[in-house]
Amino acid sequence: MPDALQCFDLPSPFPMKRGGALNGARLAYETWGVLNAARDNAIFILTGLSPGAHAASNSGDPSPGWWEEMLGPGKPIDTNRWFVICANSLGSCKGSTGPASIDPASGKVYKLDFPELALEDVANASHALVAHLGIDRLACLIGNSMGGMSALGYLVLHPGSARTHVSISTAPQAQPFAIAIRSLQREAIRLDPNWREGDYDDEHYPEAGMSIARKLGVITYRSAMEWVGRFARIRLDPEAREEEPFGAEFAVESYLVGHARKFVRSFDPNCYLYLSRASDWFDVAEYGNGSVALGLTRVRVERALVIGVSTDILFPLSQQQEIADGLRATGAGVEFVPLDSPQGHDAFLVDIPRFGAAIARFLARL
Amino acid sequence: MPDALQCFDLPSPFPMKRGGALNGARLAYETWGVLNAARDNAIFILTGLSPGAHAASNSGDPSPGWWEEMLGPGKPIDTNRWFVICANSLGSCKGSTGPASIDPASGKVYKLDFPELALEDVANASHALVAHLGIDRLACLIGNSMGGMSALGYLVLHPGSARTHVSISTAPQAQPFAIAIRSLQREAIRLDPNWREGDYDDEHYPEAGMSIARKLGVITYRSAMEWVGRFARIRLDPEAREEEPFGAEFAVESYLVGHARKFVRSFDPNCYLYLSRASDWFDVAEYGNGSVALGLTRVRVERALVIGVSTDILFPLSQQQEIADGLRATGAGVEFVPLDSPQGHDAFLVDIPRFGAAIARFLARL
Numbered sequence A, B: 001m002p003d004a005l006q007c008f009d010l011p012s013p014f015p016m017k018r019g020g021a022l023n024g025a026r027l028a029y030e031t032w033g034v035l036n037a038a039r040d041n042a043i044f045i046l047t048g049l050s051p052g053a054h055a056a057s058n059s060g061d062p063s064p065g066w067w068e069e070m071l072g073p074g075k076p077i078d079t080n081r082w083f084v085i086c087a088n089s090l091g092s093c094k095g096s097t098g099p100a101s102i103d104p105a106s107g108k109v110y111k112l113d114f115p116e117l118a119l120e121d122v123a124n125a126s127h128a129l130v131a132h133l134g135i136d137r138l139a140c141l142i143g144n145s146m147g148g149m150s151a152l153g154y155l156v157l158h159p160g161s162a163r164t165h166v167s168i169s170t171a172p173q174a175q176p177f178a179i180a181i182r183s184l185q186r187e188a189i190r191l192d193p194n195w196r197e198g199d200y201d202d203e204h205y206p207e208a209g210m211s212i213a214r215k216l217g218v219i220t221y222r223s224a225m226e227w228v229g230r231f232a233r234i235r236l237d238p239e240a241r242e243e244e245p246f247g248a249e250f251a252v253e254s255y256l257v258g259h260a261r262k263f264v265r266s267f268d269p270n271c272y273l274y275l276s277r278a279s280d281w282f283d284v285a286e287y288g289n290g291s292v293a294l295g296l297t298r299v300r301v302e303r304a305l306v307i308g309v310s311t312d313i314l315f316p317l318s319q320q321q322e323i324a325d326g327l328r329a330t331g332a333g334v335e336f337v338p339l340d341s342p343q344g345h346d347a348f349l350v351d352i353p354r355f356g357a358a359i360a361r362f363l364a365r366l
Helices: A119-132 A146-157 A176-191 A193-198 A207-221 A224-230 A251-264 A269-281 A292-296 A317-328 A344-350 A352-364 B119-132 B146-157 B176-191 B193-198 B207-221 B224-230 B251-264 B269-281 B292-296 B317-328 B344-350 B352-364
Strands: A006-009 A026-032 A042-046 A083-087 A138-144 A162-168 A303-309 A333-339 B006-009 B026-032 B042-046 B083-087 B138-144 B162-168 B303-309 B333-339
Touching (some): A042 A146, A119 A269, A138 A146, A146 A162, A146 A292, A162 A352, A176 B207, A207 A251, A207 B176, A292 A317, A303 A317, A344 A352, B042 B119, B146 B162, B146 B292, B176 B207, B193 B269, B303 B317, B344 B352
Parallel strands (some): A042 A083, A138 A162, A162 A303, B162 B303, B303 B333
Antiparallel strands (some): B006 B026
16 A cells, blocks of 8 residues: 555536635545455544644654554554555645645636635545445444544545544634634634735744734643643743843743644644634534434434543533534444543643553444 | 722732732722622723723723713612722733832833743732722622632632622633733744743834734633624725735724734733733632642632623633532632623623623622
8 A cells, every 4th residue: 555645636627615716626645454355344534624644654754743642553543453544634734725826727826816715625525535445334433523524524524434433622613702713713824924814925924923823722722720830930041031022931831832833834824724713614513404403314324433622722621512412323333532641632632542542442332 | 089090019029920029019999889888889891811900980981981880879889889999910011010010129021031921920010909998808709701800819819808709701710712822922923023031112113913913812801602693794995904815805904904003012011921821821720739629628718600692702601601610619609600792802891782681680699
């Protein structure tokens, strides 16, 4: 099996939920393990807003992936048994087509001419990739954070396309607190004079706006409780402090600076805006006459595992409970696992002992 | 008694905790009720970051104050019985001296030449005002939010200066989550090209930065739970939406816009930066060899009421518990009232039924 980043050409035109269509669009993806003859051992992972398809190291790319400890031979998602696929979301900038890609119609970067993006488009593109790989039905569809919303979209739009589902720290619809946070992140980017209505370049780049957006993200991805133990009131060494007035003085400030620095130039601002807004728009209730519970009745899975974290302020436990209840009402066997991980929303990335155990146990029983 | 905004000239030079001194500085304050002959019925209120001295309407200014329902004849803080004083914090811009005031040495606005501000300076200036009013000992010192920190500074630095204390939704030291939020608010202002290292004017004003700072404030002052009930996924009428790409679409976004609009030009950005950083610096542990509990042992009050809210993400209930425990260890009679108000940190401003009842009960027993 090829393991490095691969590309799948989406059928053209690829219709978008909110209007318009993409031509010549593609999805970047990676795989781990081997698809068996019955083609019934495939697991698809839908990602959060920023990660690419490189969920874990493989022969084509030995660098660690964003879920390195979760995925691989003998790991909770055991690639000795499962054929695992992870795609970069449609609309993102890690190999898949999005606002930072060339529009074949104009020969120029789409920027804000990219059609409005919905998470259902992310779902449909992923479903097309799965079909292309010759898989009628996934053994399991896994989605975390934004990817959990995309996964619900996938299951609602393609009932029966997955035998089981793992839903992690996500939402059946965007709630106002999360909308407010994302709206403010978008505002920080849009107000940066270098954003120029999406028409920035490498020299005029909305660095300040992206930095604020990322820092606000990191603040809401972790938890106050974790930070008390981790940073307390530790101060930076005087020589590590910024000279400017009101510059960083506490360790927690420098931690945010570090996160922002890594992100700002590695993720396209317009793609960020599109995916962020797509998250706000997502609402399973659209498929249930205004009711999330009714919308979720469209899902057809045999079993589901729903995991959430008590310290998650962005995707609160109550929303995980809502997903679990909704799926249970379809007759699926649902395991709801509320975890007390201290790391907040990001716990699924770092609290592998808790998350890995729950996922491994669930997959072992398939 | 005069009731409108009054001014108290602080003794010159007025030494500042972190170095330097103010000359010709003043505090703006208002009063309600009558100081009795024994001068033992005075209550002093220390405010949060943004409010001025106008806590409630009075004959000099009949407009509603920021704590209108809490304070007045027959209200929880009953001005038929109590002589109530509320001052605008030193360093603020609502009549008291701060970075937006004229520096008598230069004849120009201080801006960043204002000396570094600590909440202990706010406390000391307030203490000087109380002395000036001929009050040796307050019947009660009340502080909420940032004012609660200033109040702890007041009580630690001036032991025995208040018979009782009401501590509301505050912190004995700034924790990393709150520091991170405030640091990001300051960054939004500082990165606004119109901030110009504090040298803005009415025409070049850091409006965008102030708007982001305020919106982030409002997001952290309320609670996700309240917003689910209040805004859900209600959308703005199409004609109320902004035309620009990624403009506001949901009711919660327009709510934030409204709050920002009211604040941006009514609060001086440099004053905001100074008070925000003073909040980060505050740490009762400085007075207890690195221990909050030990620092609080310096307080000498007969009784205290400590109120917090379970939905407050900025000043979590655990910090209110820490204050209550610390004051109890001094031998004070301490009532700890954790409330389930849905409104988060701001609950003390709006959940008057719960807060008012607790405060009225406490004051009635003095």
